[in-house]
Each structure stands twice: as structure tokens, then as C-alpha cells.
Amino acid sequence: MIFKIIVLFSLLNIVYSISNHPILIVVSYDAFRYNFFDTKLVPNMERLKKAGTYADYLINVFPTKTFPNHHSIATGLYAEVHGVVGNSYFDQKKHIKQKMGFDMFHYNEDIIPIWRWNEDQGDDRYSGSMMWPGAIYPYQGKNVTYRQEFDPEMDWNKRVDTIISWLTDPNKPANLVMFYIEEPDTHAHAFGPNSEKIRELLQKLDNITAYLEEQLEKHNLADKTNVIQLSDHGLVAVKPPNFINTTQYMTNGTYNKAGSTPCFQIYPKEGYEQTIYDSLKAGSIKNGHFKVYQKKNYPKNWYYKKNPRSPPILIMADVGYGLDDLIINAPWYAKHYKFNLTDDSEFGVHGYDYNVSDMHPFFMARGPKIKKQHKVAPFHTVDLYNLFTEILELPQVPNNGSMGNIVDILSDKPGRYSIGSILIVTVGGVLIALLLISVAAAVALIIIKRQQTITTAAALNKRFPQTFHNNIIEAQHLLEPEDA
Numbered sequence: 022m023i024f025k026i027i028v029l030f031s032l033l034n035i036v037y038s039i040s041n042h043p044i045l046i047v048v049s050y051d052a053f054r055y056n057f058f059d060t061k062l063v064p065n066m067e068r069l070k071k072a073g074t075y076a077d078y079l080i081n082v083f084p085t086k087t088f089p090n091h092h093s094i095a096t097g098l099y100a101e102v103h104g105v106v107g108n109s110y111f112d113q114k115k116h117i118k119q120k121m122g123f124d125m126f127h128y129n130e131d132i133i134p135i136w137r138w139n140e141d142q143g144d145d146r147y148s149g150s151m152m153w154p155g156a157i158y159p160y161q162g163k164n165v166t167y168r169q170e171f172d173p174e175m176d177w178n179k180r181v182d183t184i185i186s187w188l189t190d191p192n193k194p195a196n197l198v199m200f201y202i203e204e205p206d207t208h209a210h211a212f213g214p215n216s217e218k219i220r221e222l223l224q225k226l227d228n229i230t231a232y233l234e235e236q237l238e239k240h241n242l243a244d245k246t247n248v249i250q251l252s253d254h255g256l257v258a259v260k261p262p263n264f265i266n267t268t269q270y271m272t273n274g275t276y277n278k279a280g281s282t283p284c285f286q287i288y289p290k291e292g293y294e295q296t297i298y299d300s301l302k303a304g305s306i307k308n309g310h311f312k313v314y315q316k317k318n319y320p321k322n323w324y325y326k327k328n329p330r331s332p333p334i335l336i337m338a339d340v341g342y343g344l345d346d347l348i349i350n351a352p353w354y355a356k357h358y359k360f361n362l363t364d365d366s367e368f369g370v371h372g373y374d375y376n377v378s379d380m381h382p383f384f385m386a387r388g389p390k391i392k393k394q395h396k397v398a399p400f401h402t403v404d405l406y407n408l409f410t411e412i413l414e415l416p417q418v419p420n421n422g423s424m425g426n427i428v429d430i431l432s433d434k435p436g437r438y439s440i441g442s443i444l445i446v447t448v449g450g451v452l453i454a455l456l457l458i459s460v461a462a463a464v465a466l467i468i469i470k471r472q473q474t475i476t477t478a479a480a481l482n483k484r485f486p487q488t489f490h491n492n493i494i495e496a497q498h499l500l501e502p503e504d505a
């Protein structure tokens with residue numbers, strides 16, 4: 022009898038804890054370069070890549086920095102449209118340098134990130150963000166249902182366990198989860214992309230990929246969940262002899278500056294626009310390893326100029342070169358991570374033009390809505406929003422992506438989701454009768470539970486007391502040397 026009750030209960034769980042809507046998890050491993058697969062250190066990722074659909078790489082947006090690209094993934098828009106023009110920018114109205122924060126992600130209140138668009142359709146659609154950059158903030162006055170702020174101390178397995186709890190929540194099962202991991206980026210900045218440390222982190226990322234799959238299977242979610250794995254940008258190694266002091270080419274006090282190696286956004290004070298440009302231009306010719314652009318001359322395909330946050334002047338180091346901040350940060354890294362700084366020390370850098378192949382992110386996907394054992398041509402980061410809305414069966418939103426680039430990823434037969442089919446697959450016909458009784462019981466239970474009006478946050482706190490603390494440490498690693 023006890024056994025029967027347990028079976029009954031677990032069946033209820035299976036039936037009622039999973040969304041009726043298509044389920045999608047978007048996983049981003051920060052700075053996982055498209056060709057890190059060549060290291061042979063990620064066999065689990067390699068296996069999943071081959072099993073589903075992949076592209077050799079993604080074409081990301083300018084600048085190839087973390088926050089602009091994560092927001093392009095989430096909105097399908099270029100940086101000039103969503104307004105996250107760098108990991109920092111100078112706010113010329115408020116006269117302050119803006120870093121990760123509410124303002125950064127709210128250039129235009131009409132812009133709807135995918136997690137919000139999913140929930141906007143109602144009908145019990147719920148989204149979650151596991152540390153996704155920018156998703157901790159409310160949009161149009163509403164928080165996403167499940168949100169974990171950035172916390173590099175949070176164990177990776179626990180991040181996965183938390184996601185599973187969102188997907189299987191008895192009251193509000195999530196059908197979309199944005200899952201961010203800050204590696205290999207954080208350590209790559211200090212150790213460079215070719216380091217032993219990064220090799221170790223690639224293995225750790227491979228393990229967490231396997232753990233996610235394992236947990237999806239364990240909770241009977243594997244066949245119903247679409248998992249997209251990708252990154253925001255790649256990395257190149259830069260050595261100290263290639264650090265350039267650009268400050269020497271600008272008169273102190275005549276400009277404001279934001280951004281980090283390899284691109285600085287320069288906001289000249291009134292009347293100094295031409296002087297600064299001219300002196301930087303002269304410096305660029307003299308030094309030979311960085312370029313200076315005026316807003317009017319930004320390459321068109323950067324889609325970067327049509328925004329008041331875009332700087333009037335942009336300094337871009339050549340590939341393999343870095344700027345002033347690295348001169349200061351390199352010794353900081355050496356001290357913090359306890360290594361000896363030499364001319365051969367390597368530091369990881371990204372932010373160059375997206376046409377530089379080392380800046381390319383990876384893309385792979387698997388699940389009921391995804392073609393099996395299939396490869397597609399490289400496509401654009403801004404196309405992903407259309408892929409998400411297709412998978413989630415959501416209406417289209419005007420964006421900068423192209424539907425034509427992603428249709429080939431979708432399987433012809435989209436996954437059908439119904440309680441009946443899950444049960445037959447899961448438990449077989451014998452238990453169906455038992456189940457019908459359970460369903461009635463469950464409906465009663467759910468009604469009672471809803472009446473308890475436990476808020477999601479309170480419920481989560483109960484479940485994971487350690488992980489929900491109040492201090493906002495979003496992108497803490499940025500606040501060390503400012504980068505991500």
C-alpha cells in the first residue's frame with residue numbers, strides 16, 4: 022500500500038509538474054570559443070552537438086562583449102537598438118559612467134526580452150533566469166517568475182538543481198530557462214585562453230553539461246526539453262608587450278571614457294571632439310596597433326552608431342593588442358591569482374570586430390523541436406530570438422534576425438506535448454486507470470495549494486535558503502578589473 026501511494030504520488034508529480042508548453046533551456050557558457058571543441062576536452066558536449074543540430078560558429082554583434090551579446094541573444098536586436106553598447110558606457114545625460122545595472126538594460130522600455138515575451142502570453146507560461154545578464158531587473162515593471170542573481174560562489178550543480186526545481190514546480194512550472202555560467206571567461210581574462218586553467222574549466226563545463234542532461238533524464242524531462250547551448254563571444258591571447266597606453270594621446274580632463282580592452286568608448290567634453298580625434302589619430306599612426314573611429318565612420322555592419330549611448334569616438338586595438346586597462350589589470354591578476362607577471366604572460370581578450378574568427382561563439386541544440394544529427398551554416402546571434410519564439414510557439418516580434426537563417430534547425434515534426442503521451446511512455450497502460458483517480462485527486466490538491474497563495478520567492482527561499490540572499494553582486498567579477 023505504501024508502495025502504491027509512492028507510485029501514485031510520483032505519477033502526480035510527473036503529470037502536474039511539467040509545463041504543457043514547449044520547454045526550452047538556453048545555456049550560455051561565457052567566452053566558450055567556437056573551436057574549443059578541438060581541445061577534445063568536452064566529449065559530452067561533442068556527443069550532444071553531433072546528436073542534435075549545430076553550426077560551426079555564430080556571428081555575434083559588435084562589440085563582442087558579454088552584456089551587448091547576451092542582450093542581443095535575449096532580444097534579437099543589435100546593440101544600437103537595445104542600447105547595451107558595451108559592458109559599460111558613459112551616460113551623457115546623467116554624466117556618470119554606467120556599469121551593469123537597471124539603466125544599462127532599459128534604454129527602451131518597449132524592448133521585450135524573450136523571458137518576458139514568454140510570460141506575456143499567459144496561459145501558465147513561466148520563465149526563469151539562472152544568472153542571465155540583465156534578467157534580474159524588472160522589465161515593464163515585472164520581474165521574471167524565477168530569478169537567481171549573479172553569484173559566482175554558487176555551485177554549478179546547484180544551479181542545475183535549481184533550474185530543475187523551476188521546471189518541475191508544482192504550481193508554476195517554467196517552460197523557459199535562461200542559464201548563464203561565467204566561465205571560461207572569468208579565468209580566461211587572467212590566464213589566457215591557452216592556459217591549463219582553461220583546459221580544466223572546459224572539462225568542468227563538459228561535466229556540468231552532462232549533469233544537466235542526467236538531471237533532465239532523471240526527472241523525465243529529457244525528451245520534452247529543448248536545450249540550446251551557445252556562448253556570447255570567443256577569446257584571443259594578449260601579452261604585456263602588446264599593451265598600448267592610449268591615455269598619452271588624449272589631454273586629461275577633456276573627455277570621459279568607458280569600456281575596456283580592446284575597445285574604449287570616448288565621450289569628448291563639449292568643444293573637444295575634433296582635438297581628441299586628431300591627437301588619437303596621430304597616436305594611432307605613430308603606434309600602428311590601434312585604430313580610431315568617429316561615429317560617422319563606424320562600419321555600417323557594426324550596427325552601432327544609431328544610439329545616443331554610442332560614443333562619438335571609439336578606440337579599437339588590433340587583434341592581439343590591448344589597452345591601458347590591461348596595463349593596470351595585469352599586475353592585479355598576477356597578485357590576485359598568485360602568478361609571476363612576465364612578457365610571456367597571456368591574458369584573454371574579446372571585444373574586437375565580430376569578423377575576427379577568434380571572437381566567434383559556438384551553437385548547438387537538441388530536443389523535440391530540433392533536427393537530429395544535422396549541421397547548419399553559421400548564422401547570427403540576432404537570429405536566435407526567432408529560433409526561441411519558434412520553439413516556444415510564441416508570436417513573432419519585430420527584430421534584427423532572419424527567420425530564413427534558422428528554419429533549417431527546426432525538425433519537421435515539432436514535439437507534441439500532452440499528458441496522455443507522457444503517461445503511456447512513462448508508465449504503460451496498466452496504470453492508466455489508477456491514474457485517472459489520481460488526476461481527480463491532484464486537481465483537488467492543486468486547488469488547495471493555489472489557495473495558500475505562497476509566493477514564488479517565499480517558496481524558493483524555503484527550498485534553497487542559501488541561494489537567495491539580498492545583496493546584488495551581479496557581475497561582481499566585472500567590478501574587479503572591469504570586464505566580462
Ligand SMILES: *[C@@H]1O[C@H](CO)[C@@H](O)[C@H](O)[C@H]1NC(C)=O
Pocket residue numbers: 159162163164478
Ligand atoms: C523584483 O524583485 C525584487 C527583489 O526580489 C524586489 O525588490 C522588487 O520590488 C521586484 N520588482 C517588481 C517590479 O516586482
Ligand SMILES: *[C@@H]1O[C@H](CO)[C@@H](O)[C@H](O)[C@H]1NC(C)=O
Pocket residue numbers: 221222224225228
Ligand atoms: C569531470 O567529471 C569526471 C568524471 O565524473 C571527473 O573525474 C573529473 O574530475 C571532472 N572534472 C572536472 C574538471 O570537474
Ligand SMILES: *[C@@H]1O[C@H](CO)[C@@H](O)[C@H](O)[C@H]1NC(C)=O
Pocket residue numbers: 266267268269345346348349
Ligand atoms: C599612460 O601615459 C600617461 C602619460 O604618459 C601616464 O600618465 C599614465 O600613467 C600612463 N598610463 C598607464 C596605465 O601606464
Ligand SMILES: *[C@@H]1O[C@H](CO)[C@@H](O)[C@H](O)[C@H]1NC(C)=O
Pocket residue numbers: 273274
Ligand atoms: C586629470 O584631471 C583630473 C580632473 O579633471 C584630475 O583630478 C587628475 O588629477 C588629472 N590627472 C592627471 C594625471 O593629470
Ligand SMILES: *[C@@H]1O[C@H](CO)[C@@H](O)[C@H](O)[C@H]1NC(C)=O
Pocket residue numbers: 320374376377
Ligand atoms: C573586419 O571588418 C573591419 C571593419 O569593420 C575591416 O577593416 C577588416 O578588414 C575586416 N577584417 C576581416 C578579417 O574581414
Ligand SMILES: *[C@@H]1O[C@H](CO)[C@@H](O)[C@H](O)[C@H]1NC(C)=O
Pocket residue numbers: 359360361
Ligand atoms: C615567482 O618568481 C619567484 C622569484 O623568481 C619564485 O621564487 C616563485 O616561485 C615564482 N612563483 C611562481 C608562482 O612561479
Ligand SMILES: *[C@@H]1O[C@H](CO)[C@@H](O)[C@H](O)[C@H]1NC(C)=O
Pocket residue numbers: 098099102324419420421
Ligand atoms: C532592427 O530592428 C528594429 C526593431 O524592429 C528596427 O527598428 C531597426 O531598424 C532594425 N535595424 C536594422 C539595421 O535592420
Ligand SMILES: [Zn+2]
Pocket residue numbers: 051052086087088206253254505
Ligand atoms: Zn562574455
